[in-house]
Amino acid sequence: MDIEEVLTRGVAEVIVEAELREKLRAGKPLRLKMGFDPSSPNLHIGHAVGLRKLRQFQELGHTVVLIVGDWTAQVGDPSGRDQSRVMLAPEVVRANAETYMQQFFKIVDRQRTEVRWQSEWFGSFTLADVFNLTSRFTMQQMLAHETFRKRIESEQPLSLMELLYPLLQAYDSVAIRADVEFGGTDQKFNILAGRELMRALGMEPQQVVLTPLLIGTDGRKMSKSFNNTIDLTMPPHEMYGRVMSMSDAQIVPYFVNVTDVPLREIAEMEQAMRAGANPRDFKMRLAREIITQFHDAAAAQAAEDYFVRTIQQRALPDEMPEFYLAGASPIVDVLVQAGLAGSKSEARRLIAGGGVKLNGERVDSPDLLVAPDSGAVLQVGKRRFARIVGGARATHQG
Structure with a gap:
C-alpha cells in the first residue's frame, strides 16, 4: 500500500497533513502512539479500523508504541459520556489489558510494537508534577471539550478527576516522545491536548491521524453499551450474522475501512447496487472478508453455509448447545442459565422485544x-439456540 492510500483510506482527518507527509518522505522511522484504557476486555471491529492503520504504517518501517492506560482506565475516558464511570480496581484493569493485547496482536505486528504501561511514569508522579501539568492548560481550554461543556450545560456532575483525563493522555505523548498519535474522531480533543503539551514543553508536537467511527448493527455508533458490536472474539457464525444484520448503507464504509478489497472494486460494487443489484450478495462477501481476516477462509465458508441453512432456509442448526433442566423453571431463569441472556433483566428485554x-x-x-x-429448542434472535434436555442435573454444555 502506498503512502497516498495509507493517508486517505480509513482516515477521517490528519493534523497536520503536510507535515506528516514530509516526515514520511524523509524516511526516518517514526514512533506511532496509540493508547487504550483496558476498561473492557473485548475489542470490536470499530477498533480494528485504527489497528489496521497502525499495521500499514508498520509495513512502511515505523514503530508502534502501545500505551496501556492502567492509570487512565481507573479514571475512565469521559468523552461522549453524560455521567462518570465507576473507577476500576487495578487487578481488573490488568486482567482486561492482557485480554486486550491478545486481540490487539491479531492485527498489529507484535515484533514492531513497543508496549508501555502508564504506571512507568505516573507511578512516581508527585503533587508538584500534577501542579506543573495542570498549569499548562486553562479552564477555557478544558471547557472547549464538547463532553465537558454539555455536562455543565445540562447540570450533570463533572468531577475534577475527569478534567484530568485529557492531561494524563497528553502526558503519555511526552513520556514516549510520540511522533504521531492515532485514535478515533471522538479522541480529537484528547490527542490535540498532547500536541499542545509537547509544544508547551519545547518538544516538536506530534502529528495526528484520526480514524472514522463505525456504525453498529442497529444504526448507532458502534458501542458495547448499545450491544451493537461485531467483536473480534465472536465465533464465525455469529460474526457473519451480525454483518448480515446491519444496514445496507454501511456496506461500502465497511469495505473501505475494514477490508483490503481494492477501492476500484468497491466503487464497482457501489455502482452495481445503485443499478439495482441485491445488496445482500455484497454483504455476504463482506462477511466472508471480515471472518477470513480474524479467523480463516474455511471458517468464513462454514459461517456462510450455516447462515444460509439456518436463516435463509430457516432450518435448525445440526448442532447446538444442550441445557439440562431438572424441573419446570421460569423462562427468564432458563435463558440466563442456558447462556442465552446475560441477566434476568436482559432476558425480559429480549422477550419484550419479541x-x-x-x-x-x-x-x-x-x-x-x-x-x-x-428436545425442546430455545432460540434468541436469529442465530442463538439451545436444546433443552430433561435430567437430574442443571448445567450448561457447549
Whole structure:
C-alpha cells in the first residue's frame, strides 16, 4: 500500500497533513502512539479500523508504541459520556489489558510494537508534577471539550478527576516522545491536548491521524453499551450474522475501512447496487472478508453455509448447545442459565422485544414456565439456540 492510500483510506482527518507527509518522505522511522484504557476486555471491529492503520504504517518501517492506560482506565475516558464511570480496581484493569493485547496482536505486528504501561511514569508522579501539568492548560481550554461543556450545560456532575483525563493522555505523548498519535474522531480533543503539551514543553508536537467511527448493527455508533458490536472474539457464525444484520448503507464504509478489497472494486460494487443489484450478495462477501481476516477462509465458508441453512432456509442448526433442566423453571431463569441472556433483566428485554422463541413459537410472557422436555429448542434472535434436555442435573454444555 502506498503512502497516498495509507493517508486517505480509513482516515477521517490528519493534523497536520503536510507535515506528516514530509516526515514520511524523509524516511526516518517514526514512533506511532496509540493508547487504550483496558476498561473492557473485548475489542470490536470499530477498533480494528485504527489497528489496521497502525499495521500499514508498520509495513512502511515505523514503530508502534502501545500505551496501556492502567492509570487512565481507573479514571475512565469521559468523552461522549453524560455521567462518570465507576473507577476500576487495578487487578481488573490488568486482567482486561492482557485480554486486550491478545486481540490487539491479531492485527498489529507484535515484533514492531513497543508496549508501555502508564504506571512507568505516573507511578512516581508527585503533587508538584500534577501542579506543573495542570498549569499548562486553562479552564477555557478544558471547557472547549464538547463532553465537558454539555455536562455543565445540562447540570450533570463533572468531577475534577475527569478534567484530568485529557492531561494524563497528553502526558503519555511526552513520556514516549510520540511522533504521531492515532485514535478515533471522538479522541480529537484528547490527542490535540498532547500536541499542545509537547509544544508547551519545547518538544516538536506530534502529528495526528484520526480514524472514522463505525456504525453498529442497529444504526448507532458502534458501542458495547448499545450491544451493537461485531467483536473480534465472536465465533464465525455469529460474526457473519451480525454483518448480515446491519444496514445496507454501511456496506461500502465497511469495505473501505475494514477490508483490503481494492477501492476500484468497491466503487464497482457501489455502482452495481445503485443499478439495482441485491445488496445482500455484497454483504455476504463482506462477511466472508471480515471472518477470513480474524479467523480463516474455511471458517468464513462454514459461517456462510450455516447462515444460509439456518436463516435463509430457516432450518435448525445440526448442532447446538444442550441445557439440562431438572424441573419446570421460569423462562427468564432458563435463558440466563442456558447462556442465552446475560441477566434476568436482559432476558425480559429480549422477550419484550419479541426475540425469544420456544419450539419456533414466540414467547410473549416472562412468566412462562419451561418444562424439562427433551428436545425442546430455545432460540434468541436469529442465530442463538439451545436444546433443552430433561435430567437430574442443571448445567450448561457447549
